[in-house]
Amino acid sequence: xxxxxxxxxxxxxxxxxxxxxxxxxxxxxxxxxxxxxxxxxxxxxxxxxxxxxxxxxxxxxxxxxxxxxxxxxxxxxxxxxxxxxxxxxxxxxxxxxxxxxxxxxxxxxxxxxxxxxxxxxxxxxxxxxxxxxxxxxxxxxxxxxxxxxxxxxxxxxxxxxxxxxxxxxxxxxxxxxxxxxxxxxxxxxxxxxxxxxxxxxxxxxxxxxxxxxxxxxxxxxxxxxxxxxxxxxxxxxxxxxxxxxxxxxxxxxxxxxxxxxxxxxxxxxxxxxxxxxxxxxxxxxxx
Amino acid sequence: xxxxxxxxxxxxxxxxxxxxxxxxxxxxxxxxxxxxxxxxxxxxxxxxxxxxxxxxxxxxxxxxxxxxxxxxxxxxxxxxxxxxxxxxxxxxxxxxxxxxxxxxxxxxxxxxxxxxxxxxxxxxxxxxxxxxxxxxxxxxxxxxxxxxxxxxxxxxxxxxxxxxxxxxxxxxxxxxxxxxxxxxxxxxxxxxxxxxxxxxxxxxxxxxxxxxxxxxxxxxxxxxxxxxxxxxxxxxxxxxxxxxxxxxxxxxxxxxxxxxxxxxxxxxxxxxxxxxx
Numbered sequence: 001x002x003x004x005x006x007x008x009x010x011x012x013x014x015x016x017x018x019x020x021x022x023x024x025x026x027x028x029x030x031x032x033x034x035x036x037x038x039x040x041x042x043x044x045x046x047x048x049x050x051x052x053x054x055x056x057x058x059x060x061x062x063x064x065x066x067x068x069x070x071x072x073x074x075x076x077x078x079x080x081x082x083x084x085x086x087x088x089x090x091x092x093x094x095x096x097x098x099x100x101x102x103x104x105x106x107x108x109x110x111x112x113x114x115x116x117x118x119x120x121x122x123x124x125x126x127x128x129x130x131x132x133x134x135x136x137x138x139x140x141x142x143x144x145x146x147x148x149x150x151x152x153x154x155x156x157x158x159x160x161x162x163x164x165x166x167x168x169x170x171x172x173x174x175x176x177x178x179x180x181x182x183x184x185x186x187x188x189x190x191x192x193x194x195x196x197x198x199x200x201x202x203x204x205x206x207x208x209x210x211x212x213x214x215x216x217x218x219x220x221x222x223x224x225x226x227x228x229x230x231x232x233x234x235x236x237x238x239x240x241x242x243x244x245x246x247x248x249x250x251x252x253x254x255x256x257x258x259x260x261x262x263x264x265x266x267x268x269x270x271x272x273x274x275x276x277x278x279x280x281x282x283x284x285x286x287x
Numbered sequence: 288x289x290x291x292x293x294x295x296x297x298x299x300x301x302x303x304x305x306x307x308x309x310x311x312x313x314x315x316x317x318x319x320x321x322x323x324x325x326x327x328x329x330x331x332x333x334x335x336x337x338x339x340x341x342x343x344x345x346x347x348x349x350x351x352x353x354x355x356x357x358x359x360x361x362x363x364x365x366x367x368x369x370x371x372x373x374x375x376x377x378x379x380x381x382x383x384x385x386x387x388x389x390x391x392x393x394x395x396x397x398x399x400x401x402x403x404x405x406x407x408x409x410x411x412x413x414x415x416x417x418x419x420x421x422x423x424x425x426x427x428x429x430x431x432x433x434x435x436x437x438x439x440x441x442x443x444x445x446x447x448x449x450x451x452x453x454x455x456x457x458x459x460x461x462x463x464x465x466x467x468x469x470x471x472x473x474x475x476x477x478x479x480x481x482x483x484x485x486x487x488x489x490x491x492x493x494x495x496x497x498x499x500x501x502x503x504x505x506x507x508x509x510x511x512x513x514x515x516x517x518x519x520x521x522x523x524x525x526x527x528x529x530x531x532x533x534x535x536x537x538x539x540x541x542x543x544x545x546x547x548x549x550x551x552x553x554x555x556x557x558x559x560x561x562x563x564x
Contacts, residue, residue: 006325006326006327008300009369010366011367012296012298012369012370014366014367014368014370032406033403033406035403035409036400036403036406039399039400039401039403040397043389043392043396043400046392046396047391047392053486081479083544112496113387114336115387116387116404117364118359118364119364119380119387119405119406120362120364120380120387120401121362121363121364121378121405122406124306189305203327265542280364281366282302282305284359284364284365285302285365285525286305
């Protein structure tokens with residue numbers, strides 16, 4: 001009998017909750033499993049520093065070295081004339097490091113927990129979530145060299161506006177979370193996602209105003225307003241500009257662009273959660 | 288009596304084209320030869336049974352019959368493709384001992400992590416922590432990373448964690464032969480204790496003495512379907528007859544699947560579309 005019918009018989013098909021209920025359930029799951037998220041984050045951090053000689057010092061050193069590479073490239077070889085260039089690019093490198101490493105960790109988090117997924121039932125969404133939360137710690141450590149630089153080398157750039165950094169960081173977290181959740185689920189089915197992502201991230205970094213300012217591409221965008229609009233739709237335009245306003249220029253963040261980022265992030269997050277929850281039941285079968 | 292486990296018309300379907308090995312390229316290849324061969328495999332189909340509190344069910348059958356899949360569904364790891372399932376109370380599953388450990392973390396950290404994965408309350412876990420460490424009895428190694436453990440130590444810790452919770456529903460999958468002789472007798476004792484205190488047990492085993500000794504019900508699974516159900520001694524006899532025929536190189540007659548496995552209350556309910564949990 002069953003050999004004849006490969007398809008699911010409609011009368012026996014289990015009901016699936018709608019989108020609103022799914023979101024509500026997900027939030028309840030996350031709240032009830034906050035202890036698990038804490039442990040996962042802590043486990044990640046413990047492992048992070050354990051295998052290297054310098055351990056957690058790398059959190060401070062890593063963004064500094066990246067900055068040094070770009071300073072050599074842009075300020076020395078390409079001879080940029082921008083004042084306080086190291087600070088200028090550090091405003092972008094620090095949040096980007098956070099974003100790219102969190103997305104990278106989130107991408108593999110479900111796949112690398114394969115065995116526990118097949119053994120215990122738990123809401124899988126805690127995995128990408130804790131991968132994204134773990135990134136916050138390295139971002140906070142990265143703020144140490146940032147403030148050291150501000151105080152010691154460029155004290156004229158230090159303004160009370162830096163106190164708003166957490167607001168911009170919160171917006172960035174929303175974006176990271178949505179993308180991380182989406183990618184972590186898709187990687188289960190396609191290993192290509194991880195490989196593609198490395199290149200996509202690199203491209204994304206260069207089309208965002210990280211190493212250059214929006215003023216430098218003004219001629220390009222005024223000639224081609226379509227391109228300018230597209231440029232402003234890139235969430236990292238708003239994020240980098242806002243960080244830079246707070247840290248480098250000492251002025252208010254670009255609220256309008258930041259608002260766009262919030263809307264985009266929320267859309268990605270909702271889509272990400274819905275997709276993740278839809279494919280979650282298949283994880284234990286496919287992994 | 289309320290049911291502890293109520294399974295109605297359960298079906299689990301695997302998609303044979305969808306595996307982790309897939310890359311985008313392979314997906315296109317699969318789409319191209321869609322017509323060749325079956326796309327799906329029913330690991331379980333039309334499985335219905337009910338266990339009341341205080342009962343214990345043995346699940347027996349040849350390899351690949353769907354026994355472990357059934358436990359995975361009961362544990363909530365797999366969701367039914369068809370039918371519905373209801374499990375009431377806290378579940379503890381001893382599916383694969385210590386398989387989910389994080390090799391870079393210490394034994395102690397892994398205990399906490401495992402507890403959190405199982406959804407135990409933090410205070411509850413802290414209270415049980417000394418007992419778990421004590422039972423595993425691996426000495427100094429408890430603070431060393433799991434990757435330095437031997438296979439036996441790994442299994443001991445896994446067993447110790449999985450049996451530390453006091454479950455309402457206990458799912459056991461061939462866990463009775465771990466470690467050296469001392470630990471084996473210790474763990475056997477522990478399992479017997481749990482079986483006495485648990486309110487419902489599902490035991491998957493190839494050791495035919497266990498169903499008769501500990502269970503008051505048994506089902507025989509073959510090719511994802513229940514083909515015999517009822518008194519453990521009888522079901523074991525049917526299974527052993529058929530295994531004997533297989534060993535002799537014969538193909539035993541296919542038994543008709545039991546839709547309503549002779550257990551009460553299954554046929555009385557409409558096979559529902561709602562998953563109650």
